[in-house]
Amino acid sequence: PRLIGVDNACEWICGGQQKRSADAMKDGAVDAVVAAANVVSSAEHLLQQVLDGKLDYQARRERLQAAMEFSPIEKMMIFESVRAVVGAKAGRHYPAPMEAIKSVEKGIFQTIDKAIETEIKGFVKMAKSPVARSLVGLFLNDQLVKKTASKYTKGVEPVSHAAVLGAGIMGGGIAYQSASKGTPIVMKDIRQEALDLGMNEASKLFGKQVERGKLSSEKAMQGLGKITPVLSYGELSAVDLVVEAVVENPKIKQSVLAETEAQLKEGAILASNTSTISITHLAEALKHPENFCGMHFFNPVHRMPLVEVIRGEKTSEATIAKTVAYAQALGKTPIVVNDCPGFLVNRVLFPYFAGFSALLKDGADYQAVDKVMERFGWPMGPAYLLDVVGIDTAYHADQVMADGFPDRMGHDGENAIDRFYALKRFGQKSGSGFYQYEADRKGKPKKLASAEAQGLIQSLHGEHQTFADEEIIARMMIPLCIETARCLEENIVASAAEADMGLVYGIGFPPYLGGALHYMDQMGLAAFCEMADRFKHLGKLYEPTQAMRAMAAEQRTYHQY
Numbered sequence: 001p002r003l004i005g006v007d008n009a010c011e012w013i014c015g016g017q018q019k020r021s022a023d024a025m026k027d028g029a030v031d032a033v034v035a036a037a038n039v040v041s042s043a044e045h046l047l048q049q050v051l052d053g054k055l056d057y058q059a060r061r062e063r064l065q066a067a068m069e070f071s072p073i074e075k076m077m078i079f080e081s082v083r084a085v086v087g088a089k090a091g092r093h094y095p096a097p098m099e100a101i102k103s104v105e106k107g108i109f110q111t112i113d114k115a116i117e118t119e120i121k122g123f124v125k126m127a128k129s130p131v132a133r134s135l136v137g138l139f140l141n142d143q144l145v146k147k148t149a150s151k152y153t154k155g156v157e158p159v160s161h162a163a164v165l166g167a168g169i170m171g172g173g174i175a176y177q178s179a180s181k182g183t184p185i186v187m188k189d190i191r192q193e194a195l196d197l198g199m200n201e202a203s204k205l206f207g208k209q210v211e212r213g214k215l216s217s218e219k220a221m222q223g224l225g226k227i228t229p230v231l232s233y234g235e236l237s238a239v240d241l242v243v244e245a246v247v248e249n250p251k252i253k254q255s256v257l258a259e260t261e262a263q264l265k266e267g268a269i270l271a272s273n274t275s276t277i278s279i280t281h282l283a284e285a286l287k288h289p290e291n292f293c294g295m296h297f298f299n300p301v302h303r304m305p306l307v308e309v310i311r312g313e314k315t316s317e318a319t320i321a322k323t324v325a326y327a328q329a330l331g332k333t334p335i336v337v338n339d340c341p342g343f344l345v346n347r348v349l350f351p352y353f354a355g356f357s358a359l360l361k362d363g364a365d366y367q368a369v370d371k372v373m374e375r376f377g378w379p380m381g382p383a384y385l386l387d388v389v390g391i392d393t394a395y396h397a398d399q400v401m402a403d404g405f406p407d408r409m410g411h412d413g414e415n416a417i418d419r420f421y422a423l424k425r426f427g428q429k430s431g432s433g434f435y436q437y438e439a440d441r442k443g444k445p446k447k448l449a450s451a452e453a454q455g456l457i458q459s460l461h462g463e464h465q466t467f468a469d470e471e472i473i474a475r476m477m478i479p480l481c482i483e484t485a486r487c488l489e490e491n492i493v494a495s496a497a498e499a500d501m502g503l504v505y506g507i508g509f510p511p512y513l514g515g516a517l518h519y520m521d522q523m524g525l526a527a528f529c530e531m532a533d534r535f536k537h538l539g540k541l542y543e544p545t546q547a548m549r550a551m552a553a554e555q556r557t558y559h560q561y
């Protein structure tokens with residue numbers, strides 16, 4: 001603050017961004033920016049200025065070590081606006097930026113030695129906080145996940161030409177991502193309109209990069225040129241890897257996969273972007289199931305960092321390695337998981353949705369649930385998330401999950417998702433679901449309350465009941481956490497680090513909690529099991545496993561950082 005002013009300093013400190021030298025110069029953090037070759041001569045020149053009495057560094061040092069002077073009004077105005085800006089950005093779960101402002105606010109009225117003491121106290125307080133533990137845990141887990149992925153790809157030839165089947169939300173996104181990262185891709189659909197839409201979306205995304213100054217128009221054109229839209233299979237004979245992203249229907253997928261396999265060169269890889277359908281089951285239609293695996297992207301593809309690579313019963317390790325390499329080439333973080341309905345992320349997400357449906361059944365107001373879960377740290381509440389995922393997608397996936405795990409995920413009677421599906425209220429894509437959607441000025445869907453949806457749910461489940469925030473959080477989080485523990489126990493996912501990173505990167509699990517397993521560790525498994533037992537009347541999704549109880553008794557944790 002003494003050097004570049006309080007506003008700038010708070011922005012530098014709380015933003016945590018790297019600064020370019022030109023910006024540092026502009027803000028006054030440095031005296032000069034010189035070419036690397038001139039560093040020594042520039043320093044000598046500076047020293048000469050000091051020797052010649054042209055530069056009084058001592059006066060400057062004194063100023064930088066002294067307390068600053070502000071009138072109370074000035075101080076109030078500066079810090080009120082800084083606090084508002086930083087508070088809005090950091091949110092309620094990340095206390096460090098606000099603590100930093102507190103230190104600055106106190107420190108500017110102290111001499112530098114005292115100010116440093118103030119800063120140290122604030123830093124130590126933050127470093128010992130549970131949030132710091134979670135975030136340090138995330139950092140370590142991220143390293144571990146990346147290292148694990150790199151082990152798979154040692155010596156693997158990169159995919160030089162790819163293809164995607166389906167030019168829908170996901171297919172279009174995959175085509176853009178591949179092209180923008182430099183791997184040419186054929187995009188196949190059965191409808192010209194779908195291809196046009198897919199190309200349009202890709203072109204918009206490239207356009208945004210140009211707008212933001214991240215890409216020249218020429219490079220954007222070159223990128224777009226890397227996508228070849230086609231209606232026939234002709235172009236597929238040359239590709240190394242095909243991602244299938246057609247509609248989520250096992251019969252259609254099996255027939256498309258078998259048709260595609262017949263077009264491919266020997267050893268080419270076929271991967272399905274299915275959200276839930278078992279890879280081993282889809283492989284039954286193929287002559288070379290060893291060349292087939294799951295490659296599950298998340299929506300929107302260009303923004304979500306995770307890709308689940310799913311190993312079916314017959315998938316070869318070479319297929320996994322090549323698919324992991326392709327995911328890395330797309331700039332994604334791949335996690336290899338074993339096959340089961342929903343794999344890791346959706347297997348854990350659907351119990352969370354089941355918790356939501358049970359709350360609605362007991363009369364909870366979904367807008368209240370959304371608010372509580374958003375305040376708790378999720379990027380969006382469950383009703384909004386279902387609308388974004390698509391009620392149709394959620395309905396089909398829910399059936400796959402219920403078939404796969406009938407004792408835990410099967411449900412009796414019609415719920416809101418079933419009712420909305422029957423009425424074709426598919427969520428954001430159809431303009432209505434739990435909420436109503438209207439295009440805003442930029443053409444983006446804007447979420448509005450829907451009296452119709454409220455009425456439909458009340459006709460199903462009766463009048464609203466009020467639930468305490470803690471109860472909503474517990475009822476939503478317990479099934480998700482227990483299912484994550486099950487995935488680890490059943491070796492669907494190989495490590496606690498991969499499980500937690502999968503949730504943070506795939507569904508935006510609140511980072512300040514570090515992932516589902518870290519969350520239970522932090523709470524203490526014994527306390528978690530006790531909490532789950534209070535809700536055991538809600539069914540098997542709320543029942544901790546034997547292994548969890550044993551770990552609780554021995555006070556063990558999932559992570560040992």
Ligand SMILES: NC(=O)c1ccc[n+]([C@@H]2O[C@H](COP(=O)([O-])OP(=O)(O)OC[C@H]3O[C@@H](n4cnc5c(N)ncnc54)[C@H](O)[C@@H]3O)[C@@H](O)[C@H]2O)c1
Nearest residue numbers: 166167168169170171189190194245246247248274275299
């Ligand atoms: N939407 C999501 O959030 C999401 C997230 C992860 C995975 N997925 C999975 O990705 C897949 C695609 O989902 P989507 O949301 O992109 O669906 P979508 O309906 O937007 O797109 C599907 C596309 O496939 C095309 N298609 C149908 N049959 C075809 C065929 N025989 N050959 C080529 N193209 C064909 C359709 O014309 C359509 O353009 C599904 O398996 C879905 O479960 C979706």
